[in-house]
Amino acid sequence: GESVGLHLPTLSVQEGDNSIINCAYSNSASDYFIWYKQESGKGPQFIIDIRSNMDKRQGQRVTVLLNKTVKHLSLQIAATQPGDSAVYFCAETRPGRRALTFGSGTRLQVQP
């Protein structure tokens, strides 16, 4: 069946280091991908998105990379800060379907 999953359930980094969170998806028809950040007790917060016609997209301190050949998505956070500590989810949609399929999440812990 279709799925979106993550390689690492927990990632611990030092403040100031760069973080890389990975995500694999199985549906080759997926054409829109989103990264969300979820802090404890809150709803998911949009971070950055990318469409399947792109390989890379940059935001403020964040970069998303898409490798359609191996169906892999990554989120890079530069100069990670304590406020970045949260659970990060990748999600995808495909043409004709608005429902998001979420991965299981990676917990990012930033050590001061």
Add this chain to the structure above:
Amino acid sequence: NAGVMQNPRHLVRRRGQEARLRCSPMKGHSHVYWYRQLPEEGLKFMVYLQKENIIDESGMPKERFSAEFPKEGPSILRIQQVVRGDSAAYFCASSPQEEQFFGPGTRLTVL
């Protein structure tokens, strides 16, 4: 522009009771989505609605669960005869187009 609003934030029900969860989308958003999240898991899609129409309910359990988005007022997710397995966080999202904005969620606890 207020964000997506959900109420109540916390809801406690005993087995067999009904739970009603409300969602007010962002102003100007006509698409509403409901997701369920179990502890330490990702969100699972339940239903997608536009005003007065259910567009996609492929994630809704066949029994006890229903959703509506009336012409006036908030979207309602209704769970009848709740069971302990319904305990979860229920998130609503709204969108003008593709990007979905999430509310703070309703945490349902079934005793």
